[in-house]
Amino acid sequence: MRITKEKTAENRAALVQAAARLFRKHGIDGVGVAEISKAAGLTHGALYAHFPSKEALAAEALSHGMAHGYKAMASSKAGRELTLAEYLEFYLSAAHRDNPAVGCAIAASASELGRQDAAISARLTEGFERLVGTIERALQDLPSRGQARQRAVTAVAAMVGGIAMARATQKANPALSDEILVAVRRVLGELGGESVEPKPAPAAASGAGRRKKP
Amino acid sequence: MRITKEKTAENRAALVQAAARLFRKHGIDGVGVAEISKAAGLTHGALYAHFPSKEALAAEALSHGMAHGYKAMASSKAGRELTLAEYLEFYLSAAHRDNPAVGCAIAASASELGRQDAAISARLTEGFERLVGTIERALQDLPSRGQARQRAVTAVAAMVGGIAMARATQKANPALSDEILVAVRRVLGELGGESVEPKPAPAAASGAGRRKKP
Numbered sequence: 040m041r042i043t044k045e046k047t048a049e050n051r052a053a054l055v056q057a058a059a060r061l062f063r064k065h066g067i068d069g070v071g072v073a074e075i076s077k078a079a080g081l082t083h084g085a086l087y088a089h090f091p092s093k094e095a096l097a098a099e100a101l102s103h104g105m106a107h108g109y110k111a112m113a114s115s116k117a118g119r120e121l122t123l124a125e126y127l128e129f130y131l132s133a134a135h136r137d138n139p140a141v142g143c144a145i146a147a148s149a150s151e152l153g154r155q156d157a158a159i160s161a162r163l164t165e166g167f168e169r170l171v172g173t174i175e176r177a178l179q180d181l182p183s184r185g186q187a188r189q190r191a192v193t194a195v196a197a198m199v200g201g202i203a204m205a206r207a208t209q210k211a212n213p214a215l216s217d218e219i220l221v222a223v224r225r226v227l228g229e230l231g232g233e234s235v236e237p238k239p240a241p242a243a244a245s246g247a248g249r250r251k252k253p
Numbered sequence: 254m255r256i257t258k259e260k261t262a263e264n265r266a267a268l269v270q271a272a273a274r275l276f277r278k279h280g281i282d283g284v285g286v287a288e289i290s291k292a293a294g295l296t297h298g299a300l301y302a303h304f305p306s307k308e309a310l311a312a313e314a315l316s317h318g319m320a321h322g323y324k325a326m327a328s329s330k331a332g333r334e335l336t337l338a339e340y341l342e343f344y345l346s347a348a349h350r351d352n353p354a355v356g357c358a359i360a361a362s363a364s365e366l367g368r369q370d371a372a373i374s375a376r377l378t379e380g381f382e383r384l385v386g387t388i389e390r391a392l393q394d395l396p397s398r399g400q401a402r403q404r405a406v407t408a409v410a411a412m413v414g415g416i417a418m419a420r421a422t423q424k425a426n427p428a429l430s431d432e433i434l435v436a437v438r439r440v441l442g443e444l445g446g447e448s449v450e451p452k453p454a455p456a457a458a459s460g461a462g463r464r465k466k467p
Contacts, residue, residue: 065282066280066365068283149418150417152420154283160421192432192436193437196417199414199417199418200410204413206364210375211377222406222407226406226444230440
């Protein structure tokens with residue numbers, strides 16, 4: 040009995056992980072339950088033993104993908120909270136742009152999420168607020184907390200939109216794709232009262248996605 | 254012969270229009286060629302007489318949708334170019350958020366576009382550059398053109414991401430959805446050296462999507 044419960048939990052986790060990866064790579068509408076089941080090493084029927092619908096699995100996978108992406112970002116300097124410049128370097132990196140399957144689930148599905156159901160909207164809202172809260176704490180020297188909140192909301196919108204546009208332009212115009220990452224990083228860095236460019240230290244310290252400026 | 258040519262052009266236009274509307278509403282992966290053909294009043298086979306593939310139709314529909322959205326925005330004050338505040342009021346409006354099928358094709362498909370082919374990336378790049386150029390011209394009092402370009406790129410990323418996030422949060426948290434539109438409008442307005450809020454005139458003059466602040 041104990042092994043069965045463990046196996047059940049293991050299968051469920053395998054489904055969520057496979058779904059989170061495939062949805063980020065191909066989009067929610069771009070992947071079917073058959074493909075997810077197969078990637079998890081299970082049958083189609085087994086998926087429905089765990090989730091009543093594709094939507095229910097998508098909601099769980101979105102939370103998993105957001106938590107995973109968030110953890111990767113927040114833990115990239117263990118022991119202290121990152122600076123705004125470091126968050127921007129990490130998020131708006133070529134590495135993030137080039138690896139949607141393991142990147143931010145919000146950016147990967149941004150324009151698809153509005154077409155999904157209320158349960159997915161609720162999960163997205165949690166992840167969005169967490170990201171906004173993180174950026175808000177990293178904003179410095181602002182006259183009011185209301186202003187910090189507005190700037191953090193705008194920064195997250197620009198980060199999500201920036202990654203989506205960098206991916207969308209990449210096949211036709213790689214130089215523009217790179218330019219988008221650099222521009223959004225610089226301008227959002229200035230929003231927080233920091234200048235990302237004149238200080239080379241935080242930029243050089245971030246390994247992920249460090250690349251030549253165009 | 255002349256009528257046949259006209260009818261051919263008419264059918265092609267009907268397909269592009271139907272595709273542009275349905276792709277913006279349901280996503281590129283969320284609509285099949287059968288549904289598009291039906292919406293255009295044509296058979297499945299007729300579609301392939303005009304376009305070699307769904308991707309080819311999607312590229313054409315993206316251009317059509319971007320041109321249509323751009324025209325709607327640029328013509329909302331005939332006779333003169335809009336101010337930055339007016340562009341932001343128009344784009345980041347509840348009306349735009351609530352009507353994806355007739356809104357900006359870039360925002361409607363933002364995160365899907367990176368998964369499409371090079372032809373779609375090329376069309377997206379054209380539309381993205383046009384939007385960036387428009388915002389860049391509307392930016393005032395900036396020390397350099399390089400700075401204006403970077404801010405315009407960031408503004409477009411935030412506009413696209415802002416609409417996507419306002420749509421994504423709306424079902425679960427309508428107040429947050431409204432807050433996103435207001436925040437992105439205000440912060441981007443400040444980027445251009447204008448303050449959107451203290452001057453009521455430009456905001457009140459814009460009819461589309463004018464709504465109570467939360």
